[in-house]
Amino acid sequence: MGGFSKKNDLAAKRGYTYRLTRRQFLVASSAAALAACAPAAVTPGASGSPSAAPGKELKIGQLLPFTGVYAELGNSMRRASELYFKLNDGRMANRPIKFIYEDDANVTATGVAKTQKFIDQDQVDVMMGVVPTPLAYAIRPAVHAAKMIFIDTNAGGNALTRDTADCKPACKSPYIFRSSFSSYQISYPIGDYLSAKGTKDWFLAYANYGFGTESAADFTTGVKKNGGSVTGNVAPPLANADFAPFVTQIKNQPTKNVYSFFSGADAVGFIKTWNQLGLPAAGYKMYGAGFLTEQDVLKEVKDLANGAVTSLFWAVELDNAENKKFVADFQKQYPLLPDVFAVQQYDGMRALDEALKSLGGDTTDKDKFSKALEDVAFKSPRGDFAFDKTTHNPIQDIYLREVKTTGGQTVNTILDKIAKVTDPGK
Amino acid sequence: MSPELLFQQALNGLSFGALLFILAAGLSLVFGMMDVVNLAHGAFYMLGAYVALSVVQLTGSFWLALVAAPIALGALGLLLEPLLLRRLRGRHLDQVLLTIGVSLVIVDQIGLLWGREVRSLPFPPGLDGSVALIGGVYPVYRLFVIAFGIALAAAIAVIYRRTKLGMLIRAGVEDAEMLGALGVNTDRLFAITFAVGAALAGLAGVIAAPVFGLQPGMDVDALLYSLVVVVVGGLGTLGGAVAGSVLVGPVDTFGKVLFQEFALAVIFAIVALVLLFKPTGLLGRIRIAR
Numbered sequence: 001m002g003g004f005s006k007k008n009d010l011a012a013k014r015g016y017t018y019r020l021t022r023r024q025f026l027v028a029s030s031a032a033a034l035a036a037c038a039p040a041a042v043t044p045g046a047s048g049s050p051s052a053a054p055g056k057e058l059k060i061g062q063l064l065p066f067t068g069v070y071a072e073l074g075n076s077m078r079r080a081s082e083l084y085f086k087l088n089d090g091r092m093a094n095r096p097i098k099f100i101y102e103d104d105a106n107v108t109a110t111g112v113a114k115t116q117k118f119i120d121q122d123q124v125d126v127m128m129g130v131v132p133t134p135l136a137y138a139i140r141p142a143v144h145a146a147k148m149i150f151i152d153t154n155a156g157g158n159a160l161t162r163d164t165a166d167c168k169p170a171c172k173s174p175y176i177f178r179s180s181f182s183s184y185q186i187s188y189p190i191g192d193y194l195s196a197k198g199t200k201d202w203f204l205a206y207a208n209y210g211f212g213t214e215s216a217a218d219f220t221t222g223v224k225k226n227g228g229s230v231t232g233n234v235a236p237p238l239a240n241a242d243f244a245p246f247v248t249q250i251k252n253q254p255t256k257n258v259y260s261f262f263s264g265a266d267a268v269g270f271i272k273t274w275n276q277l278g279l280p281a282a283g284y285k286m287y288g289a290g291f292l293t294e295q296d297v298l299k300e301v302k303d304l305a306n307g308a309v310t311s312l313f314w315a316v317e318l319d320n321a322e323n324k325k326f327v328a329d330f331q332k333q334y335p336l337l338p339d340v341f342a343v344q345q346y347d348g349m350r351a352l353d354e355a356l357k358s359l360g361g362d363t364t365d366k367d368k369f370s371k372a373l374e375d376v377a378f379k380s381p382r383g384d385f386a387f388d389k390t391t392h393n394p395i396q397d398i399y400l401r402e403v404k405t406t407g408g409q410t411v412n413t414i415l416d417k418i419a420k421v422t423d424p425g426k
Numbered sequence: 427m428s429p430e431l432l433f434q435q436a437l438n439g440l441s442f443g444a445l446l447f448i449l450a451a452g453l454s455l456v457f458g459m460m461d462v463v464n465l466a467h468g469a470f471y472m473l474g475a476y477v478a479l480s481v482v483q484l485t486g487s488f489w490l491a492l493v494a495a496p497i498a499l500g501a502l503g504l505l506l507e508p509l510l511l512r513r514l515r516g517r518h519l520d521q522v523l524l525t526i527g528v529s530l531v532i533v534d535q536i537g538l539l540w541g542r543e544v545r546s547l548p549f550p551p552g553l554d555g556s557v558a559l560i561g562g563v564y565p566v567y568r569l570f571v572i573a574f575g576i577a578l579a580a581a582i583a584v585i586y587r588r589t590k591l592g593m594l595i596r597a598g599v600e601d602a603e604m605l606g607a608l609g610v611n612t613d614r615l616f617a618i619t620f621a622v623g624a625a626l627a628g629l630a631g632v633i634a635a636p637v638f639g640l641q642p643g644m645d646v647d648a649l650l651y652s653l654v655v656v657v658v659g660g661l662g663t664l665g666g667a668v669a670g671s672v673l674v675g676p677v678d679t680f681g682k683v684l685f686q687e688f689a690l691a692v693i694f695a696i697v698a699l700v701l702l703f704k705p706t707g708l709l710g711r712i713r714i715a716r
Contacts, residue, residue: 069643071542237689241638244438245679252431265544265641276565300546
């Protein structure tokens with residue numbers, strides 16, 4: 001695989017196109033032999049059609065983690081893909097869908113190699129997925145150079161959909177879209193909103209890695225806009241085991257409003273320790289980016305999270321027709337509630353589907369493909385969904401939610417909505 | 427840092443250290459006796475935690491889990507030593523490689539059996555509250571972990587110095603070949619040692635689960651910390667495991683809050699310093715390469 005790509009690079013440098021690999025030759029020749037033996041078996045749609053034309057198989061390369069710390073995110077996004085596939089009879093714009101899943105195992109080098117495989121070997125029509133931001137940044141050059149349409153269905157690093165100096169650490173591309181969120185969208189609006197309502201002093205607690213620091217910075221900007229201030233912070237390393245040292249620090253400083261950025265295991269550890277050390281009784285109040293109180297966390301901490309206020313672009317309890325249908329469909333297929341990662345992936349599939357419909361299924365011209373995606377607009381489980389034409393990041397409503405336990409069920413209840421939040425990227 | 431804060435952070439560090447001791451004791455024992463760095467130790471710890479999760483889900487009893495998980499892990503150790511490790515005795519690198527393989531298999535099986543989402547064990551009833559201490563309230567469970575760690579160290583010390591098994595283990599650590607020549611069944615002794623090491627890892631998994639939770643990747647963290655403890659304290663001795671965990675627990679705690687930009691580097695700085703000035707670890711015995 002690495003050999004193939006090297007050869008291709010070399011060929012490109014020397015100014016000629018690399019024509020046929022041994023594998024492609026073998027596949028092509030055996031397919032031809034098969035066709036000669038059994039012409040009746042060839043489906044009408046597939047015969048004689050040029051590559052990536054209507055009716056031909058639509059190959060979607062999905063780069064997701066199925067092992068390592070983010071395995072459950074990958075599983076959830078895979079479930080959403082399969083659900084969309086099933087509800088649409090496995091077709092988009094009359095082209096049969098073929099998913100090719102690759103496991104990045106949360107290792108950047110692995111993810112980069114698998115991306116190259118999608119481009120060179122599988123020659124997929126579109127790429128989806130990517131959970132960690134560093135991986136999304138790392139595959140950006142290859143995706144952009146290959147004019148591969150890539151719908152980022154999770155990684156939220158701001159730079160991926162912004163114009164940055166020297167494209168560092170990444171920058172927007174005409175071929176890259178995002179169906180999830182940018183760090184800015186889940187942290188700046190809540191800071192702005194709460195400080196405008198009079199909560200001016202804040203203490204920050206966030207996982208010390210790219211996405212955590214970025215979110216903390218965006219929250220701080222939102223708070224400062226209304227004359228608020230941040231009095232201090234603690235920043236445990238990502239995947240921190242023991243939260244007691246950090247929560248002890250929080251308890252020994254006077255600012256009662258704490259904005260935190262943790263997810264998954266870190267969120268569970270933080271919330272449990274917060275209660276163990278008696279912070280609610282001491283008058284401290286927990287705020288955070290929505291991942292702090294998503295289903296994966298709430299089912300483990302239950303009412304310990306009560307009273308926490310977080311912001312996200314979706315909640316399973318959201319009261320709209322699309323969301324009710326999505327949650328019902330999901331539960332019919334799987335014995336569990338959908339999570340936000342499933343929504344991101346599902347919307348990515350939907351956006352792709354809508355774009356293909358407007359193209360009549362023709363994905364050969366990548367610039368037209370990109371244009372079609374820019375024009376997509378539909379009602380998603382999260383509300384109105386559309387890409388910002390300048391950044392390709394979604395324009396979406398942000399919901400403020402409070403955790404409440406009623407009748408043994410711990411859920412995020414919607415407090416308020418901040419309408420049509422757009423990433424400030426240029 | 428106010429005195430109250432200092433006191434609370436010291437307790438946090440000590441309870442983390444106590445947990446590290448429970449975790450590292452097994453690794454140290456197996457190394458001392460068998461000369462094997464068991465890289466499956468983290469996976470044993472993880473498996474112990476998940477067995478505890480199932481026992482708690484089925485019976486609702488944390489205390490039953492505290493007994494059942496070490497027994498299950500001990501049984502696994504008793505099976506693995508004769509089945510796999512014994513065949514490679516004396517080939518240290520091959521044994522290390524084998525334990526990596528074992529850990530991969532265990533961790534993948536856990537993923538298949540229990541899933542890969544984040545899980546958490548509730549605090550046992552009676553230990554889920556907090557007590558008033560200097561400068562505020564402190565969780566009872568963390569005090570329990572400290573007490574448990576001290577009790578376990580005392581129990582191991584007694585077994586080590588006052589029982590026949592302890593005598594055999596000490597003799598085995600000194601010179602296993604000679605022990606065999608004197609008519610002791612070293613095969614059996616090695617199997618028991620490995621089983622006890624695995625059981626201790628399982629025990630640590632149960633004790634840690636209510637505080638640290640259960641998730642993919644916990645095995646690697648546990649292995650890393652236990653290696654740091656035994657390297658700092660000195661490989662293969664009980665005193666070394668105690669010294670290592672009493673130093674690493676508080677240093678890690680204070681390091682994380684005082685130098686949070688270098689949180690992960692602080693404990694490795696300790697490792698580097700100890701290796702530089704005392705390569706055998708704080709209380710390590712000088713080993714002559716065999």
